[in-house]
Amino acid sequence: MDFALILTILIKIITLTFVVVLPLVPVSVYFERRFSAIIQDRVGPNRVGIPLTLFGGKKDFSFFGLVQPVADGIKLFLKEDFTPAHVRKAFYWMAPALTVAPALITLCVIPFGSDIQLPGMDPVKLVIADINVGPLFIFAVASLSVYGITLAGWSSNSKFPFIGGVRSTAQMISYEIALGLSIIPVLLYFGELNLSKIVQYQAEHGWLLLPLWGHGEGALSLTSKLLFWIPAFISFLIFTISIFAETNRMPFDLPECETELVGGYHTEYSSMKFAMFFMGEYAAMVVGSALIVTLFFGGWSVGFGADAAIAGFAIGGFKIGGLVHLGVFLAKVIAFILFFILVRWTVPRFRYDQLMKLGWVIFFEAALINVFLAALVIASGSGKFTPLILGIGGVLLVITTAAIIYVAKVSEPKVKALA
Amino acid sequence: MAIVKLTRPKLSVGEKIYFGALLKGFFLTMKHAVASLRNKSRGAKDMASSGLGVTMQYPEQRWDDHMPEHYRGAPTLVTDEQGRERCVSCQLCEFICPPKAIKIIPGEIPSDDPWAKVEKRPKEFDIDMIRCIYCGMCEEVCPEQAIYLRKDYLISGLTRAEMVHDKKKLYEIGGVRVGLVNKWNEIK
Numbered sequence: 001m002d003f004a005l006i007l008t009i010l011i012k013i014i015t016l017t018f019v020v021v022l023p024l025v026p027v028s029v030y031f032e033r034r035f036s037a038i039i040q041d042r043v044g045p046n047r048v049g050i051p052l053t054l055f056g057g058k059k060d061f062s063f064f065g066l067v068q069p070v071a072d073g074i075k076l077f078l079k080e081d082f083t084p085a086h087v088r089k090a091f092y093w094m095a096p097a098l099t100v101a102p103a104l105i106t107l108c109v110i111p112f113g114s115d116i117q118l119p120g121m122d123p124v125k126l127v128i129a130d131i132n133v134g135p136l137f138i139f140a141v142a143s144l145s146v147y148g149i150t151l152a153g154w155s156s157n158s159k160f161p162f163i164g165g166v167r168s169t170a171q172m173i174s175y176e177i178a179l180g181l182s183i184i185p186v187l188l189y190f191g192e193l194n195l196s197k198i199v200q201y202q203a204e205h206g207w208l209l210l211p212l213w214g215h216g217e218g219a220l221s222l223t224s225k226l227l228f229w230i231p232a233f234i235s236f237l238i239f240t241i242s243i244f245a246e247t248n249r250m251p252f253d254l255p256e257c258e259t260e261l262v263g264g265y266h267t268e269y270s271s272m273k274f275a276m277f278f279m280g281e282y283a284a285m286v287v288g289s290a291l292i293v294t295l296f297f298g299g300w301s302v303g304f305g306a307d308a309a310i311a312g313f314a315i316g317g318f319k320i321g322g323l324v325h326l327g328v329f330l331a332k333v334i335a336f337i338l339f340f341i342l343v344r345w346t347v348p349r350f351r352y353d354q355l356m357k358l359g360w361v362i363f364f365e366a367a368l369i370n371v372f373l374a375a376l377v378i379a380s381g382s383g384k385f386t387p388l389i390l391g392i393g394g395v396l397l398v399i400t401t402a403a404i405i406y407v408a409k410v411s412e413p414k415v416k417a418l419a
Numbered sequence: 420m421a422i423v424k425l426t427r428p429k430l431s432v433g434e435k436i437y438f439g440a441l442l443k444g445f446f447l448t449m450k451h452a453v454a455s456l457r458n459k460s461r462g463a464k465d466m467a468s469s470g471l472g473v474t475m476q477y478p479e480q481r482w483d484d485h486m487p488e489h490y491r492g493a494p495t496l497v498t499d500e501q502g503r504e505r506c507v508s509c510q511l512c513e514f515i516c517p518p519k520a521i522k523i524i525p526g527e528i529p530s531d532d533p534w535a536k537v538e539k540r541p542k543e544f545d546i547d548m549i550r551c552i553y554c555g556m557c558e559e560v561c562p563e564q565a566i567y568l569r570k571d572y573l574i575s576g577l578t579r580a581e582m583v584h585d586k587k588k589l590y591e592i593g594g595v596r597v598g599l600v601n602k603w604n605e606i607k
Contacts, residue, residue: 038472039455040472041472043471043476342445346448
């Protein structure tokens with residue numbers, strides 16, 4: 001390993017994590033507040049800007065309140081960092097960091113754009129670690145963040161945080177299964193676990209949920225691509241909803257459900273430690289949207305076959321098409337964050353048993369059947385199997401589906417009216 | 420007590436799948452979002468909205484023009500059309516004031532004054548605006564209609580002393596009030 005390589009990696013880590021993604025966290029907080037306000041016929045924070053009048057200027061500059069997150073951050077820094085006497089100190093201090101760190105670590109496998117090339121140098125990929133186990137790495141690391149919440153709940157040594165922590169553990173472990181199973185069809189389709197190659201494939205052959213260009217030549221035909229749209233959409237639904245559950249976002253934010261649990265797992269936290277939980281939650285949301293965009297909506301690609309031209313875009317030897325792609329990727333991620341916010345202010349919170357039932361009885365089975373369905377579609381598209389085998393497969397699929405639905409229905413306890 | 424047997428409502432397949440309700444919810448929230456961006460929220464006009472939702476944005480836009488007739492703002496003292504201070508310092512308001520915000524020191528009107536026959540007027544009249552609860556009992560009890568609750572609501576100050584309205588300040592806010600009590604006039 002030479003020095004230049006290490007330097008490039010360091011620069012990539014610092015820019016992509018601290019310049020590109022970390023600012024997305026306060027920005028999404030701002031969007032959350034403004035968007036929720038607009039949904040509720042209010043105005044939202046629109047004042048905090050640059051106080052020019054303090055320095056003798058004529059008018060304050062308000063920037064639509066975009067500086068609000070900075071003000072929030074300063075407030076949280078200046079608040080008293082109170083540690084109650086009854087907590088288990090070591091774990092209490094560790095927990096906030098344990099929620100933020102995994103979310104930021106998962107960023108390293110997400111491809112932010114195509115290559116950038118400086119004159120006389122090798123092209124630089126806009127991904128920190130271009131490893132061949134992308135999604136697996138993300139699941140492995142992201143599930144660590146449950147430790148932060150659980151430890152926070154337990155070490156707070158108080159009942160409401162404890163219940164919040166227990167809920168969160170059960171919820172995250174349950175939805176991990178649906179999450180993992182739901183992307184198997186996607187991985188079957190791409191035959192690849194390297195996220196940058198997955199995105200490259202989508203740029204050339206059509207996004208998973210918009211497969212309208214680049215047919216044939218090593219890819220599936222248009223018909224089988226469109227046929228694959230069905231399992232792809234099912235896994236998109238399951239994956240997205242499981243991401244909601246994994247990030248403790250609104251319809252599933254039972255670990256911190258304020259009507260029941262005061263503040264949930266962060267009840268005993270204040271100041272910057274609380275802010276770390278907050279940040280971890282939003283960072284997880286950013287990573288979740290980035291993952292959804294990468295897997296289902298073509299990551300950084302613009303689509304419609306325009307990507308090769310953009311990637312080749314150069315100014316005086318600097319190939320900066322990657323930066324355009326970075327912008328496209330961020331736009332997609334922000335659009336998804338806005339969708340997360342819209343869901344939060346639309347869907348009421350589930351009951352805990354409903355949440356568990358949804359995870360174990362519906363999504364787990366649906367994801368399993370979906371794997372079967374996706375395999376069938378891909379097999380039919382590959383042309384290596386006779387129609388007879390495919391037909392048997394189809395019949396088996398129908399039987400399995402019917403059996404699972406029947407079992408789910410029978411196992412449901414009958415609710416009797418009170419006599 | 421009669422026993423009412425309740426059965427759970429039977430949900431249709433569409434209701435069980437839940438996505439229909441979700442979509443409906445999205446349309447509802449988006450409808451609100453679009454309406455508040457276009458300043459078409461319900462009630463935006465009545466609430467004199469700032470152009471986003473139904474909210475009036477305070478320092479630039481104020482309720483002043485929308486204040487109802489019966490609004491109870493800061494209590495003030497008034498003079499009549501001839502410039503006579505109406506208060507005769509009977510101290511009824513001081514006694515009725517629930518939070519004891521009013522303090523009056525009565526004084527005699529000297530005999531060479533044109534209004535000597537009124538006999539008394541307040542030497543000092545202080546209303547502690549920190550204590551005042553804007554109940555309007557002083558206005559109600561005043562036999563001379565000398566104390567009124569005006570529409571001023573921006574009562575603020577940096578010190579406690581600043582928040583005590585003295586006689587001069589009270590007349591300044593109150594101004595002139597014409598009509599009704601005129602038993603002290605020469606005409607009568």
